[in-house]
Amino acid sequence: MAISPPPKRIWWNEPVHGVEIGWIAVTVLWGLFMFFFMIAWHFIGQQNLSTETYRVQPHAYQARVEAFAERFKVGEENGTPVVRPPAGEDVYILARLWEWWPILELKRGQSYRIHLSSVDWQHGFSLQPTNINISVHPGYEHVITLTPTETGQFGIICNEFCGIGHHRMTGRIRVTE
Amino acid sequence: MTAIDAGAIGVAGEAPARVAKYRTCRFTGLRIEAQAEALIKVNAVAAVVFLAIGGLFGLLVALTRWQAVHLLGAEWFYLVLTAHGANVLLFWIIFFEIAVLYFASAVLLGARLAAPRMAWLGFVLMVAGALMANYAVLEGNSSVMFTSYPPMMASPWFYLSLILFAVGALVGVAVFFGTLMVARQEKTYDGSIPLVTFGALTAAIIAVFTIASGAIILIPTLLWSLGFVSNIDSLMYKLVWWGMGHSSQQINVSAHVAIWYAIGAMVLGARPLSEKVSRMAFLMYILFLQLASAHHLLAEPGLSSQWKIVNTSYMMYLAVMGSMIHGLTVPGAIEAAQRRNGFTRGAFEWLRKAPWCNPAFSGMFLSLVMFGFIGGISGVVLGTEQLNVLMHNTLYVPGHFHGTVVAGTTLAFMAMTYLVVPLIFQRDILWPRMATWQPVLFGIGAGGISMFMMGAGTLGVARRHWDTTFTDAPHAFEHAPGAFLMLGLNGIFAVIAAIGGIMFVVNVVASILVGPKLGGAQTRPLTFPLHQQAAEAASTYGSHATVKLPGTIILVGLFFSAFVLYYFVNWKYLSELWLFR
Numbered sequence: 110m111a112i113s114p115p116p117k118r119i120w121w122n123e124p125v126h127g128v129e130i131g132w133i134a135v136t137v138l139w140g141l142f143m144f145f146f147m148i149a150w151h152f153i154g155q156q157n158l159s160t161e162t163y164r165v166q167p168h169a170y171q172a173r174v175e176a177f178a179e180r181f182k183v184g185e186e187n188g189t190p191v192v193r194p195p196a197g198e199d200v201y202i203l204a205r206l207w208e209w210w211p212i213l214e215l216k217r218g219q220s221y222r223i224h225l226s227s228v229d230w231q232h233g234f235s236l237q238p239t240n241i242n243i244s245v246h247p248g249y250e251h252v253i254t255l256t257p258t259e260t261g262q263f264g265i266i267c268n269e270f271c272g273i274g275h276h277r278m279t280g281r282i283r284v285t286e
Numbered sequence: 287m288t289a290i291d292a293g294a295i296g297v298a299g300e301a302p303a304r305v306a307k308y309r310t311c312r313f314t315g316l317r318i319e320a321q322a323e324a325l326i327k328v329n330a331v332a333a334v335v336f337l338a339i340g341g342l343f344g345l346l347v348a349l350t351r352w353q354a355v356h357l358l359g360a361e362w363f364y365l366v367l368t369a370h371g372a373n374v375l376l377f378w379i380i381f382f383e384i385a386v387l388y389f390a391s392a393v394l395l396g397a398r399l400a401a402p403r404m405a406w407l408g409f410v411l412m413v414a415g416a417l418m419a420n421y422a423v424l425e426g427n428s429s430v431m432f433t434s435y436p437p438m439m440a441s442p443w444f445y446l447s448l449i450l451f452a453v454g455a456l457v458g459v460a461v462f463f464g465t466l467m468v469a470r471q472e473k474t475y476d477g478s479i480p481l482v483t484f485g486a487l488t489a490a491i492i493a494v495f496t497i498a499s500g501a502i503i504l505i506p507t508l509l510w511s512l513g514f515v516s517n518i519d520s521l522m523y524k525l526v527w528w529g530m531g532h533s534s535q536q537i538n539v540s541a542h543v544a545i546w547y548a549i550g551a552m553v554l555g556a557r558p559l560s561e562k563v564s565r566m567a568f569l570m571y572i573l574f575l576q577l578a579s580a581h582h583l584l585a586e587p588g589l590s591s592q593w594k595i596v597n598t599s600y601m602m603y604l605a606v607m608g609s610m611i612h613g614l615t616v617p618g619a620i621e622a623a624q625r626r627n628g629f630t631r632g633a634f635e636w637l638r639k640a641p642w643c644n645p646a647f648s649g650m651f652l653s654l655v656m657f658g659f660i661g662g663i664s665g666v667v668l669g670t671e672q673l674n675v676l677m678h679n680t681l682y683v684p685g686h687f688h689g690t691v692v693a694g695t696t697l698a699f700m701a702m703t704y705l706v707v708p709l710i711f712q713r714d715i716l717w718p719r720m721a722t723w724q725p726v727l728f729g730i731g732a733g734g735i736s737m738f739m740m741g742a743g744t745l746g747v748a749r750r751h752w753d754t755t756f757t758d759a760p761h762a763f764e765h766a767p768g769a770f771l772m773l774g775l776n777g778i779f780a781v782i783a784a785i786g787g788i789m790f791v792v793n794v795v796a797s798i799l800v801g802p803k804l805g806g807a808q809t810r811p812l813t814f815p816l817h818q819q820a821a822e823a824a825s826t827y828g829s830h831a832t833v834k835l836p837g838t839i840i841l842v843g844l845f846f847s848a849f850v851l852y853y854f855v856n857w858k859y860l861s862e863l864w865l866f867r
Contacts, residue, residue, distance in 0.1 A: 140603030251587030264763030268748035
């Protein structure tokens with residue numbers, strides 16, 4: 110039994126059940142498939158999270174986001190600037206207690222280099238209802254080349270706990286034709 | 287000659303200074319040492335107390351997420367959620383695991399516990415840590431969640447309490463290792479250690495790695511909260527912290543797999559199909575499970591894809607292979623035992639006529655099925671580099687780990703408790719009918735919680751989030767109506783699980799305190815294995831009459847189909863997302 114020492118002292122020479130050998134083969138092959146599929150998706154897939162990252166001082170990052178918002182601002186919504194950057198432009202999103210800043214207007218099918226960083230605590234960039242979820246750290250600037258494939262209004266919510274205002278932390282991305 | 291010399295003579299073969307007291311279990315014939323028994327008792331009792339506290343907090347969390355009830359205010363919600371994580375994920379599980387380690391070493395090997403004074407010290411440290419953590423959280427300045435990611439800071443008491451608890455647990459693990467050495471030197475067993483002890487050894491080795499990771503990160507964080515260190519890098523913290531946070535869940539996996547084997551043996555007389563295969567599967571855990579820190583870093587900046595792929599897959603899924611092997615060998619051993627017991631008709635008579643009224647068996651089997659189908663499959667999908675972006679930090683994550691830790695580990699530990707009460711506390715279960723229904727009710731509740739949280743997460747609901755309606759948010763956002771349905775169902779199943787949990791705690795505590803004492807003339811004797819009628823007719827493993835396992839093959843085939851299907855469904859979802867690189 111499993112709660113007493115193996116009845117045969119030389120248990121490692123016992124033959125193995127055919128069912129077990131078959132199942133081990135299946136699990137090894139399936140494991141190898143799943144492993145190599147992750148690698149393959151970097152070549153065949155269109156959704157791979159960028160690893161381009163820079164160290165950045167939070168106040169320096171904030172200054173860059175503010176300059177970016179100033180340059181391409183087209184309006185305001187609830188006190189948050191609405192920014193319409195040209196396609197292919199570097200786009201900045203700032204996470205702070207408790208907002209995603211500013212509101213972006215993007216064009217469908219165009220690619221943007223999105224910069225993400227936080228000036229205070231950790232936050233969770235969660236684009237809804239699309240459901241793209243990326244962690245945001247203070248001191249690290251993460252650059253993602255993003256191409257919207259649908260039009261409409263999308264919410265950014267925070268899904269990394271960031272204190273008592275966490276559930277009020279929202280932002281917005283609008284995608285037009 | 288001198289005191290040093292006198293010591294040297296003692297080593298050379300005189301009786302140890304402390305004389306261990308043993309009793310012989312009248313049901314199993316096992317030799318049980320008094321100190322080991324006492325320590326198993328206190329650790330198990332502490333575990334159940336913290337399960338009761340943490341479970342109650344969990345119910346409050348679920349009732350707040352249920353939008354129609356929305357029980358707690360925001361501040362209380364985050365506080366209670368932090369307390370829930372610490373009490374059940376750390377204190378309930380690790381106290382119980384220390385009891386399992388002492389059981390698997392001292393009791394199963396018939397040895398005395400090494401250094402019982404140290405074991406008591408470890409226990410006291412763990413209790414002190416657990417109480418201090420509850421104080422720190424309930425005081426209100428440490429609502430930082432179980433993960434306590436900097437730069438968000440808790441009170442120094444919070445970090446100190448976790449360090450104390452971890453040191454206490456490490457002492458317990460050391461006593462376990464010492465007990466294995468004692469048993470070997472005093473030759474209390476013959477040949478190799480039993481498979482269950484081997485599984486416990488796996489858990490203990492992973493625990494050392496886990497606690498070391500915890501110390502490496504929590505000690506500087508404590509100094510930071512006291513003002514001696516100016517900055518803790520948030521990404522570094524996350525990487526090392528999850529060396530503790532995820533690896534500690536691998537301790538649970540090893541421990542509850544060991545318990546599956548133990549219950550199979552004690553209830554049905556199940557023998558491992560092959561010692562070699564089952565032990566190799568545990569070895570895969572030791573070698574590769576620690577890489578799982580990466581599961582929490584797949585959506586982070588600053589780490590290369592190569593690093594993510596190798597680590598998140600536990601080195602080409604070799605540790606997943608370990609779990610999948612147990613997924614065959616545990617039910618396979620049970621099927622083989624039941625067929626030896628005479629239930630040979632069809633593919634599933636062995637399962638239909640299994641002792642479902644015995645809560646140890648029903649709890650164990652439900653734990654096995656739900657850990658595989660819910661916790662296991664969702665874990666691999668969640669831990670796939672690209673798929674993670676679909677669910678990272680959504681409610682899918684708690685959904686997954688309630689499938690592993692609640693439906694898997696907690697249910698297995700509850701099942702084991704129904705054997706620990708008669709064997710170690712020597713009391714009969716006070717309300718057997720209640721015990722029969724308890725694992726089923728708790729299992730349905732835990733399974734429902736997991737599934738519906740995963741459902742809500744798939745629809746984008748964030749974890750650790752008080753207001754899914756975003757009432758006070760500057761830029762309103764509305765989740766799909768299905769998400770609220772999922773959260774409501776989650777609440778209902780949390781109530782079911784809570785009823786199952788209360789039944790467990792009440793029944794076990796009452797049985798320990800006032801249950802009928804076993805061994806008197808009026809109580810019926812237990813014979814282990816409890817359900818083994820025709821065992822003598824059984825063939826030993828490897829002979830010409832080796833049993834066939836059609837039922838297990840069908841179950842495993844079903845599992846594998848579900849796994850492959852769900853895996854590819856998620857790639858389909860991913861391919862429909864916006865493009866990013």
